[in-house]
Amino acid sequence: MRISSDRIALPSLPLPEAPPRLAQLAGLHWGLLASAAALTLVGLLTVRSAAAEMGGGYFARQLVWVAAGLVAMLVAFAIDYQRLLAWSTPLYTGGLVALLLVLPLGHRAGGSVGWFRLGSVGLQPSEFAKLATAILLARYLSAESESYLTPRQLARAVAIALAPMVLTALQPDLGGAAMFVPMVAGVLLVGGVRPRLLVAAALVALVVGGLVWSLGMQSYQRQRVLTFLAPASDPLGAGYQARQSKIAVGSGQLTGRGYRQGTQSQLHFLPARHTDFILAVLAEERGFAGVALVLGLYGAFFVSAATVAARARDRGGVLLVVALVAIAAFHVLYNAAMVIGLVPITGIPLPFLSYGGSFTLVNWIAVGLVLNVDYRRYVNR
Amino acid sequence: MRIGEHREVLVARAQWLARATVGLLALVGFVYFFVQVLNGARYRELAENNRLRRLKLEAPRGVIEDRHGRILVENLPAYSLELDRARSRDLGESLRFATEVLGVPRDELSGVLERSRRSGDFRPVLLAENLSLPEVARFRVARLEHPEFEIEVTQRRFYRLGEHAAHVLGYLGEVSRDELAADPGALHAGDWVGRRGVERAYDRRLRGEDGERVVVVDSRGLPVEEFGRRLGRPGQGLRLTLDAGLQQEAERLLAGQVGAIVALDPRDGALRALVSAPAYDPNLFARKLAADDWRALVGDARHPLQNRAVQSAYSPGSVFKIVMATAALAEGVVTPSRREFCPGFAAHYGRRFHCWKRGGHGSVDLEAAIEGSCDVFFYAVGRELGIERIARYARLFDFGRPTGVDLGGERAGLVPDDEWSRRRRGHPWYPGETISVAIGQGALLVTPIQVATMVAAVANGGFLVTPHVVADSAPAPRPLGLAPGLLAPVRNGLERVVNGARGTARGARVPGLTVAGKTGTVQVVSQEAYADTSDAPWHLRNHAWFAAYAPAERPELVVVVFVEHGGKGSGVAAPIAKALYAYLFGPDRAPVAAAS
Numbered sequence: 001m002r003i004s005s006d007r008i009a010l011p012s013l014p015l016p017e018a019p020p021r022l023a024q025l026a027g028l029h030w031g032l033l034a035s036a037a038a039l040t041l042v043g044l045l046t047v048r049s050a051a052a053e054m055g056g057g058y059f060a061r062q063l064v065w066v067a068a069g070l071v072a073m074l075v076a077f078a079i080d081y082q083r084l085l086a087w088s089t090p091l092y093t094g095g096l097v098a099l100l101l102v103l104p105l106g107h108r109a110g111g112s113v114g115w116f117r118l119g120s121v122g123l124q125p126s127e128f129a130k131l132a133t134a135i136l137l138a139r140y141l142s143a144e145s146e147s148y149l150t151p152r153q154l155a156r157a158v159a160i161a162l163a164p165m166v167l168t169a170l171q172p173d174l175g176g177a178a179m180f181v182p183m184v185a186g187v188l189l190v191g192g193v194r195p196r197l198l199v200a201a202a203l204v205a206l207v208v209g210g211l212v213w214s215l216g217m218q219s220y221q222r223q224r225v226l227t228f229l230a231p232a233s234d235p236l237g238a239g240y241q242a243r244q245s246k247i248a249v250g251s252g253q254l255t256g257r258g259y260r261q262g263t264q265s266q267l268h269f270l271p272a273r274h275t276d277f278i279l280a281v282l283a284e285e286r287g288f289a290g291v292a293l294v295l296g297l298y299g300a301f302f303v304s305a306a307t308v309a310a311r312a313r314d315r316g317g318v319l320l321v322v323a324l325v326a327i328a329a330f331h332v333l334y335n336a337a338m339v340i341g342l343v344p345i346t347g348i349p350l351p352f353l354s355y356g357g358s359f360t361l362v363n364w365i366a367v368g369l370v371l372n373v374d375y376r377r378y379v380n381r
Numbered sequence: 382m383r384i385g386e387h388r389e390v391l392v393a394r395a396q397w398l399a400r401a402t403v404g405l406l407a408l409v410g411f412v413y414f415f416v417q418v419l420n421g422a423r424y425r426e427l428a429e430n431n432r433l434r435r436l437k438l439e440a441p442r443g444v445i446e447d448r449h450g451r452i453l454v455e456n457l458p459a460y461s462l463e464l465d466r467a468r469s470r471d472l473g474e475s476l477r478f479a480t481e482v483l484g485v486p487r488d489e490l491s492g493v494l495e496r497s498r499r500s501g502d503f504r505p506v507l508l509a510e511n512l513s514l515p516e517v518a519r520f521r522v523a524r525l526e527h528p529e530f531e532i533e534v535t536q537r538r539f540y541r542l543g544e545h546a547a548h549v550l551g552y553l554g555e556v557s558r559d560e561l562a563a564d565p566g567a568l569h570a571g572d573w574v575g576r577r578g579v580e581r582a583y584d585r586r587l588r589g590e591d592g593e594r595v596v597v598v599d600s601r602g603l604p605v606e607e608f609g610r611r612l613g614r615p616g617q618g619l620r621l622t623l624d625a626g627l628q629q630e631a632e633r634l635l636a637g638q639v640g641a642i643v644a645l646d647p648r649d650g651a652l653r654a655l656v657s658a659p660a661y662d663p664n665l666f667a668r669k670l671a672a673d674d675w676r677a678l679v680g681d682a683r684h685p686l687q688n689r690a691v692q693s694a695y696s697p698g699s700v701f702k703i704v705m706a707t708a709a710l711a712e713g714v715v716t717p718s719r720r721e722f723c724p725g726f727a728a729h730y731g732r733r734f735h736c737w738k739r740g741g742h743g744s745v746d747l748e749a750a751i752e753g754s755c756d757v758f759f760y761a762v763g764r765e766l767g768i769e770r771i772a773r774y775a776r777l778f779d780f781g782r783p784t785g786v787d788l789g790g791e792r793a794g795l796v797p798d799d800e801w802s803r804r805r806r807g808h809p810w811y812p813g814e815t816i817s818v819a820i821g822q823g824a825l826l827v828t829p830i831q832v833a834t835m836v837a838a839v840a841n842g843g844f845l846v847t848p849h850v851v852a853d854s855a856p857a858p859r860p861l862g863l864a865p866g867l868l869a870p871v872r873n874g875l876e877r878v879v880n881g882a883r884g885t886a887r888g889a890r891v892p893g894l895t896v897a898g899k900t901g902t903v904q905v906v907s908q909e910a911y912a913d914t915s916d917a918p919w920h921l922r923n924h925a926w927f928a929a930y931a932p933a934e935r936p937e938l939v940v941v942v943f944v945e946h947g948g949k950g951s952g953v954a955a956p957i958a959k960a961l962y963a964y965l966f967g968p969d970r971a972p973v974a975a976a977s
Contacts, residue, residue, distance in 0.1 A: 190394040250424020288417040306399030329402045
C-alpha cells in the first residue's frame with residue numbers, strides 16, 4: 001500500500017490553488033527557455049563560422065535540426081509528464097530495442113555503429129535511450145518516501161542505467177556510454193545515498209575504471225588518456241589537437257579576433273571544430289567575452305532548472321528534472337574543460353551549441369520536459 | 382507531512398547539486414579568464430607568428446637501375462614557389478615581384494592564382510615549379526619584404542636517360558580522386574603515383590611511406606623549432622633486367638621511325654631492351670603544372686605515349702611462318718622431306734594467290750621454304766591444316782592473349798577462327814581467308830612482344846617464357862609440350878634465312894656469330910601483288926618485321942624489330958637487328974652473361 005500512499009496523501013499537501021490556464025502559462029519559467037534559445041542562437045552563428053570552409057551545408061542542416069527540436073519540445077511539453085512516467089517502462093524497452101537493433105543494422109562510420117541512416121539524416125538511438133532511462137529512473141525512485149534509498153533500490157537504479165550503457169559501449173561509443181553515469185549519479189544523490197555508500201561507490205568506480213582501461217578501451221582511447229597525462233608523448237596526435245585548441249582559445253583574448261577571422265579555426269588547425277570544439281571557435285573569434293556570455297547562459301539555465309525542480313509538485317517531477325539536467329551539466333562542464341585542456345579529449349559535445357541532429361533534438365526535448373514539470377506544478381490531473 | 386518533508390530534503394539536495402554545478406562552471410570560467418585574458422597575448426602570438434605546421438617528410442621513391450647497376454631513375458631536389466595570400470600586404474606587388482624574379486608573363490602567374498581562388502584565402506597557392514637556385518636565392522633574400530612567398534623543397538623524379546626507355550620506365554602523376562578512394566590508407570591527396578610502365582607496375586614497392594614533421598614556424602614561415610616527427614620508410618630500389626647500353630643503341634637505330642624493338646633472353650624472358658618509337662620525355666610529367674605538355678603529347682598523331690611493343694597489335698606477316706611450320710610438323714601435315722613446286726603463284730578456292738617472288742622458288746622443302754619465305758609452300762600447308770588447327774597452334778604460342786609482361790596495359794592481339802568470325806562478323810569463316818592467314822596476313826594480329834616470346838620458345842627448345850623487366854616477378858618458363866626434336870627443321874630453316882645462299886635476311890649476318898631469324902613484310906593496303914612500296918606515301922608503305930635469335934647454337938638473345946610503314950623486312954628491320962647483335966656480341970664485346 002506504500003505505492004499508493006503518495007496519491008492518497010497528495011490532497012493534504014499545501015499546494016497553491018491552480019490559477020486560470022493563461023496565468024498558468026505566464027507562470028512558466030520563461031528564463032529557462034530564454035537561456036536555451038540564446039545558447040542555440042550563439043551555437044548557430046558559431047557553426048556557421050566553423051563550417052564556412054568545410055562544405056557539407058552544416059549550417060543549413062543545423063537550422064533544420066533546431067526547428068525540429070522546437071517542434072519536439074512542444075510535443076514533450078504537451079504530454080503530461082505523469083503520463084510519461086506511467087509509460088516509462090515501454091519507452092525504456094523501446095530505447096533498449098533501438099540500441100540492440102543499431103548494432104547489426106546501424107551505419108558504420110569510423111569503426112562504430114551508433115547511427116541509423118535515413119537518407120541523408122542520421123539518428124543516434126543512444127541519445128533517445130538516455131531520455132527514456134531518465135524517465136524510468138524518475139518514475140522508479142519517485143515512490144520512495146524515506147530520506148535515504150535502500151541498497152535494493154540503489155542496485156535496481158544502477159541496473160536500469162547499466163543496460164543501455166553497456167549496449168552503447170558495444171557500438172563502441174564510450175563517450176556516449178559515460179553519459180549515463182552523471183544521470184544516475186544525479187538522481188541517486190538527490191534521491192539520497194548514505195555517505196559510506198558513496199565511499200564504496202568511489203572504490204568500485206576505481207576498479208571498473210581499471211577494467212575498462214585494460215579490457216574495454218581501444219588503443220587510440222588509451223593513447224588519449226596517456227596524452228592527457230603526458231602531453232609530450234604524442235605531439236602529432238591527440239597532443240596536437242589539445243595544443244591547437246588551447247592556442248585557439250587563448251588567442252581570442254578578451255574580445256576575440258572577430259567573426260570568421262580566427263586563424264586557428266579557419267586554417268584547419270582545429271579538428272571537429274563544428275562539433276566537439278565549437279567552444280574553441282567561439283573563444284577564438286569572440287574572446288573571453290563570448291565564453292563568459294555562454295557560461296553565464298549555462299549558469300542561468302541550470303539555476304532556472306533548479307528553481308523548476310524546487311517548485312515541482314512531486315518526487316517524480318524533481319527527479320526527472322535532475323536526471324535530465326545532470327546530463328546537460330556534465331556535457332557542459334566536461335566539454336568546456338576539454339577544450340581548454342583540463343581533461344582528456346573525448347567526443348562529448350556542447351548542448352545547444354555543437355552541431356549534431358539527434359543531440360540537438362534531445363536537448364530540446366529535455367527543455368520541453370522540464371517546462372512540462374513546471375507547467376503542471378499546480379494541478380493534479 | 383512526512384512526505385512533504387522528504388520533498389524538501391529532495392529539493393535541498395537538488396539545489397545543492399545546482400550550486401555545485403554553477404560553482405564548477407565558474408571555476409572553468411576562471412580558467413578561460415586565466416588563459417584568454419591573463420595569458421591571451423602569449424597565445425595570440427603563438428597563433429599569429431608561431432603557428433604549428435605539419436610538414437610531410439616525403440619518403441624518397443626507390444631508385445631504378447639497369448642490370449649493370451647504372452642509375453636510370455633517381456630523385457632530385459626541386460624548389461617550388463608558394464604564395465600565402467593571407468600574409469601578402471599587396472597581392473599586386475607580390476605578383477610583380479614574382480614576375481620579375483621568374484621572368485614569366487604576369488598573366489601566367491595571375492592565371493594560376495585565379496584558378497586556385499576556390500580553395501579559400503588561407504591555403505598557400507602553388508605558383509611556380511622547378512625554380513633555379515638563383516631564383517630561390519632571390520626569394521630567400523627578399524624574405525623580410527615578401528614573407529608571403531614560401532619555397533617548398535620537394536623531390537622530383539629525374540629520368541636520367543630522358544626519352545630513352547621511357548615506355549619501360551613510365552612516369553608519375555598526381556594521385557586521382559578515384560585512386561584515393563580505392564586505397565585510402567596508403568595514399569594521400571597530393572601524393573605522386575606511377576602512371577605507366579615500371580613506375581606503375583611496381584608503384585607499391587617504389588613508393589615508401591611518408592613521414593611527418595610538426596614544426597613551429599615564425600611569422601616569416603621559417604621553422605623555429607621542431608614539435609615532433611614521425612619517420613617514414615623510403616621506397617625500395619629496383620634493379621631491372623634492362624641493359625641501358627643496348628636500349629640506347631636500339632633507340633638510336635630506330636630514331637626517326639615509328640615502330641618497336643623487343644630484345645629478351647630466351648632462357649628466362651628477361652627483357653634486355655624494349656623500345657617504342659616515337660617516345661616522350663617522362664621528365665615532362667615530373668611537374669604539376671604540365672597541362673600544355675600533356676595535351677601536346679596526347680594530341681600527337683604518332684601517339685608517342687603508346688608503347689607499341691606491348692600495346693599495339695599488327696599482322697605478323699611472314700614471321701608467322703614459324704608458327705605454321707611448327708604446326709605442320711606437329712600435325713604431320715609435312716615431313717622434312719616433303720616438297721612443293723613454287724611457280725610464283727598458286728590457285729586456291731578459285732583464286733590466284735601470288736608468291737612474293739614473282740619468278741617462283743622452284744621445288745622447295747620446309748627448310749628451303751622458310752629460308753626463301755616461299756608463300757606458295759605455306760599456302761598449301763595452310764590449306765591442309767585449316768583455320769582451326771592454325772588457331773590452336775597460334776594460341777599454343779600465347780598469341781591472342783597477353784604475355785603477362787610486367788609493364789601493364791598489354792594488348793591481347795587476335796587469333797581468328799570460325800567461332801570468332803560468326804561472333805564478331807556475323808558470317809562463317811571463308812576458306813580463302815585461311816590462305817591469307819597462312820602467310821600472316823588477314824585478321825590475325827600480334828604484338829611485338831608476343832612475337833618475341835614465340836621466337837624465344839623456338840630458340841630455347843619449346844618453353845614459353847614470361848617477358849619481364851624485374852627478375853623476381855616472373856613465373857618459370859612453361860613447356861609447349863612439343864615432341865623433342867620437332868623444332869629442329871624449323872631452327873635449321875631460320876638459320877638459313879640469315880646464312881643460306883637464298884636467305885631473305887642475308888643482310889643480318891654478323892661475323893663470328895650465327896644469327897637465325899625470319900623476315901616479314903606486311904601489306905598495309907591491298908596492292909597488285911607485292912609491288913615495291915618504297916615510293917608510296919608513308920602511310921601506304923608496308924610494315925617491316927624481323928624476328929631473330931643468336932647465337933643459333935646456344936641462343937642468348939632474341940631480337941624482334943618492327944618498323945611501321947618501314948618497307949621490306951629484309952631491307953629495314955633486319956639491319957637493325959644485325960647492328961644490335963654486333964653491338965652486344967661484336968669482337969670487343971663479351972657475350973651476354975649467363976642467366977641466373
